[in-house]
Amino acid sequence: xxxxxxxxxxxxxxxxxxxxxxxxxxxxxxxxxxxxxxxxxxxxxxxxxxxxxxxxxxxxxxxxxxxxxxxxxxxxxxxxxxxxxxxxxxxxxxxxxxxxxxxxxxxxxxxxxxxxxxxxxxxxxxxxxxxxxxxxxxxxxxxxxxxxxxxxxxxxxxxxxxxxxxxxxxxxxxxxxxxxxxxxxxxx
Amino acid sequence: xxxxxxxxxxxxxxxxxxxxxxxxxxxxxxxxxxxxxxxxxxxxxxxxxxxxxxxxxxxxxxxxxxxxxxxxxxxxxxxxxxxxxxxxxxxxxxxxxxxxxxxxxxxxxxxxxxxxxxxxxxxxxxxxxxxxxxxxxxxxxxxxxxxxxxxxxxxxxxxxxxxxxxxxxxxxxxxxxxxxxxxxxxxx
DNA sequence: GTCTATACCTCGATAGAC
DNA sequence: GTCTATCGAGGTATAGAC
Numbered sequence: 001x002x003x004x005x006x007x008x009x010x011x012x013x014x015x016x017x018x019x020x021x022x023x024x025x026x027x028x029x030x031x032x033x034x035x036x037x038x039x040x041x042x043x044x045x046x047x048x049x050x051x052x053x054x055x056x057x058x059x060x061x062x063x064x065x066x067x068x069x070x071x072x073x074x075x076x077x078x079x080x081x082x083x084x085x086x087x088x089x090x091x092x093x094x095x096x097x098x099x100x101x102x103x104x105x106x107x108x109x110x111x112x113x114x115x116x117x118x119x120x121x122x123x124x125x126x127x128x129x130x131x132x133x134x135x136x137x138x139x140x141x142x143x144x145x146x147x148x149x150x151x152x153x154x155x156x157x158x159x160x161x162x163x164x165x166x167x168x169x170x171x172x173x174x175x176x177x178x179x180x181x182x183x184x185x186x187x188x
Numbered sequence: 189x190x191x192x193x194x195x196x197x198x199x200x201x202x203x204x205x206x207x208x209x210x211x212x213x214x215x216x217x218x219x220x221x222x223x224x225x226x227x228x229x230x231x232x233x234x235x236x237x238x239x240x241x242x243x244x245x246x247x248x249x250x251x252x253x254x255x256x257x258x259x260x261x262x263x264x265x266x267x268x269x270x271x272x273x274x275x276x277x278x279x280x281x282x283x284x285x286x287x288x289x290x291x292x293x294x295x296x297x298x299x300x301x302x303x304x305x306x307x308x309x310x311x312x313x314x315x316x317x318x319x320x321x322x323x324x325x326x327x328x329x330x331x332x333x334x335x336x337x338x339x340x341x342x343x344x345x346x347x348x349x350x351x352x353x354x355x356x357x358x359x360x361x362x363x364x365x366x367x368x369x370x371x372x373x374x375x376x
Numbered sequence: 377g378t379c380t381a382t383a384c385c386t387c388g389a390t391a392g393a394c
Numbered sequence: 395g396t397c398t399a400t401c402g403a404g405g406t407a408t409a410g411a412c
Contacts, residue, residue: 001377001378002377003377006377006378020300021300021301022212022297022300022301024210024212024213025212025300025301027404027405027406028405028406028407029404029405037377037378037379038378038379038380039406039407040378040379040380040381040407040408040409041377041378041379042407043406043407043408044377044378045377047407048406048407049405049406049407098299099299099300100296100299100300104349104353105296105300107349107352107353108288108293108296108349108352109210109297111286111287111288111352111353112208112209112210112213112287112288112293113209113210113213121353122353122354125350125353125354147359147362150350150354150356150359150363151363151366153346153350154343154346154347154349154350154363155342155343155346156346157345157346157349157350158341158342158343158344158345158346158347158349159342159346161292161295161296161342161345161346161349162313162338162341162342162345164295164296164299165292165295165299165309165310165313166310166313166338168338171335171338174335175338175339175342178339189395189396190395191395194395194396215386215387215388216387216388216389217386217387217388225395225396225397226396226397226398227388227389228389228390228391228396228397228398228399229395229396229397230388230389231388231389231390232395232396233395235389236388236389237387237388237389
């Protein structure tokens with residue numbers, strides 16, 4: 001096992017645990033157990049717990065960018081691409097009901113902790129915001145593209161928050177259908 | 189200082205700190221310092237930290253019920269009352285940008301902690317949900333009142349989440365105006 | 377590069393004086 | 395009813411053997 005492999009493994013498991021349990025509630029012992037290394041070994045790869053958080057955020061930024069690029073390359077029109085975004089809620093429904101949106105809950109937790117990495121985490125939202133604005137611009141809504149992007153982003157966050165609290169699948173399905181109809185209405 | 193006074197004071201400060209910093213990040217030492225009592229004295233009033241959480245949730249349920257009752261008694265129509273609900277976002281804007289929605293963030297944190305009190309915290313949402321459904325029913329939307337209530341509740345949660353992440357006042361104002369227009373359109 | 381052992385701190389919680 | 399003193403567990407982080 002090279003150092004890079006172990007490091008990547010740590011970041012991957014930390015990413016999952018930070019999402020499932022929260023950043024503060026996840027101890028280095030949890031991560032070490034998941035990666036099957038000792039707690040001491042951890043400090044060969046990272047100097048502090050905050051450094052892991054930074055690495056996790058960078059990892060999420062990378063995977064998010066890759067996902068958006070993939071959607072962009074898949075050859076549909078802007079409407080199809082916005083539906084890809086909404087489909088995140090469909091595909092991750094179970095996880096969202098259990099742990100919320102990975103982006104929204106991380107930003108929320110870091111805000112409460114008054115953590116310096118809060119602005120880095122918010123860049124994850126910015127990635128979606130700018131990408132969505134690009135799609136709405138392509139649909140001929142260049143003037144209010146950013147407002148439309150924020151609106152849709154906010155709708156997904158609201159659905160995720162209520163999904164966690166109520167675990168009401170009917171509500172999720174209805175809101176998703178409503179969002180799709182709203183998007184279609186923007187272009188018509 | 190009677191025991192009831194001290195207890196009430198503890199719950200009041202715990203309520204504030206749980207909102208500002210989160211439940212887990214707030215230690216008994218924080219609360220004791222805010223109330224200006226010793227850590228030991230704490231255990232005369234509560235046996236565990238979880239018991240404080242229960243008391244905080246009950247306090248929030250009580251103050252929320254009182255607020256909804258006040259709105260109901262204030263003598264406007266259902267449309268005015270729904271606007272009172274939306275105005276929470278206006279009046280608590282600064283706090284929401286700093287710490288999010290007190291209900292949404294508590295439910296989210298307790299879900300990640302897999303905490304038994306999570307369902308109690310969700311009752312705070314249920315209070316708003318049922319009250320809003322009553323208003324929509326009064327507006328002649330009895331058949332889909334609950335769906336409309338959940339939709340509006342979700343919208344406010346989305347705004348709160350993005351407000352914390354972006355601290356973008358323009359976005360908050362725009363979404364509030366949009367929500368008001370949406371409510372008006374439901375009754376027309 | 378990974379380990380064991382451990383330092384040091386803060387946490388929730390308890391005991392007992394006043 | 396409030397205090398001081400303290401316990402044991404578990405947190406982050408470090409030292410040094412292998």
